[in-house]
Amino acid sequence: MSTEKTIRWGVVGAGDIARRFGHGLAHAPDTQMAAVWSRRASTADVLAQQFGAQSCASLDELLSSDIDAVYIATLHDSHADYAIAGLAAGKPVLCEKPATVNAAQLERVLAVARDRQRLFMEAMKPPFYPLYRKLREHLADDPIGDIGFVRAGCSRADVPADHPTFSFEHMCGALLSIGIYEAFLAVDWLGAPLDVQTIGRLGSTGVDTFASLNCRHERGIAQLFCGLDLHGRGDALLAAPRGHVTIHENWWNPARATIRYVDGRVVELDHPFEGGGLNYETAHFCNLLRSGALESPVMTHAKSLQMITMMDAARAALGLKFAGE
Template sequence: MTSSDRPIRWGILATGGIAAAFTEDLLAVPGAEVAAVASRTEPAARAFADRFGIPRAYGSWAELAADPEVDVVYVATPHTAHHDATTLMLEAGKAVLCEKPFTLNTRQAEQLVATARARQRFLMEAMWMYFNPVVRRVVELVRGGAIGEVRAVHADFGFPAPPDPTSRLLDPAAGGGALLDLGVYPVSFAHLLLGEPERIEAVATLTPEGVDEHTAVVLGHAGGALSLLSCSLVAGYGQRASVHGSTGRIELPTDFFHATSFVLHRDGGTAERFTLDRGPGHGLGLEAAEVVRCLRAGLTESPLVPLDGSLAVMRTLDTVRARIGVHYPGE
């Protein structure tokens, strides 16, 4: 996989919407080749393969794991299956890019990291937000002192989900609720800027099924900084975020996790607007390109999405769930 004279060969595991969006972007990534796709049924895999011109389609995860012509697998299953699917691929010798949230809970995430490290296989959580040019520039400015000492991070992700009693978002057995599907973005944004918190408080409104539909989180970080975060399946927030420092602030006015612009306000100065191109497609190709780069370099994890960072986010999510009383079957 470190040879530069052939493409990195990808397998796609699952055929849902995020798998389709990722594959569409992956086809445009230099040095990448989509070699195979797998689903729980062969017809679903074949339809996906025909749609994207993928040469091999499998009706089981095991067949994809056994394919010697696949270097890395993108795991795009629902997050309740991330642990089992990723473990299977790692144990078969594949590198893995696993969708977020990394797993259902910290225990599962720790098992994946241990497996990857023991087998010296590449593993990365697919937190595409970390590769967004706007987010990376914001981090660069903050760490460079553009707004002084960071005192607070605000981030919200919410939309009114269509009422559907059969939706996985309402199903505890499917890891439902706002926190893991939407809240992972604000939590990850706060971790990126301020690190793992020292104190975690949360309050939520739960559905009759026992998952959170509206959650607010306060994180207390070293040095006194606070993160004020929320996620919702019943309210539209606009997906805004901001970073507040001792000498200014940065505002991402909408869709902060894949933004194209932000505004820097320095105390006493004129607001500066930055617009950055996130590239073609959906923006998912940036994380795929990082996987290709890491595999060519012989790395087993990305410095931009380190495994310890993914574990830290999972610890925060677990604590939030404990605070609001959301538990999944089998935990």
């Protein structure tokens, strides 16, 4: 029997990802959905009932209930406010991607986390998947040299026109909804961005529907794309002097990778994921919480800042500004 403390989660927002998070908890040991609050009581009630949690009438009620951590699962425009509210109430916060819509907001969130000495992490799932961790281990044991080029993309043409991703009011669009994953991959392998060049387009609702980025990083170059109006291929390439890696589609839910060495060897890694995938980042966050850590060593605050700085630069190039910017 486990002796770990059960982490009781309070969930803000009750849409698709909140439900997937709830299913994932069954695969993250010693966790429980304890409370839910969302804008509409009806959706919060349904989610709370499904997972045996309390449905709260207000954010304050959720934050003062018996919870150990807050998961923010609302749309982009409200992440920063709810993260700050959670941290200010003394709760550790796991916040859906993008953690905030711009770097200035993220600086404010991190300042509150530092001030209140509370754990904060952006819910960026790929690095916690078994395949991704296995890939890092494999490359440490049987290296291909320093990765100097990352090429990755995701473009979907099947998002319904009324989906919030197209909403200007909710500050969505391809870059902040999808491109943030590609920014993660570039930053994770190549370090901080130094220069971001972007070509793209805005759609009829005013948000970006396709963007192509060429980025110079501390340790190499990245070529990234994200879109909502073309059906693109979702694999990723990591290139190095003695070989290259393909993380097969969909690379952001990594399950399979091929490493091709210059000497002709080919290594296939195959590690299916369980529980929908969100469970790995959740388990990591819970372990950090139990150990008293204030920051993930994997999904660091610096990486989140670097990623959103890239998105800021890309949006600036497209002339896309949201309310308050």
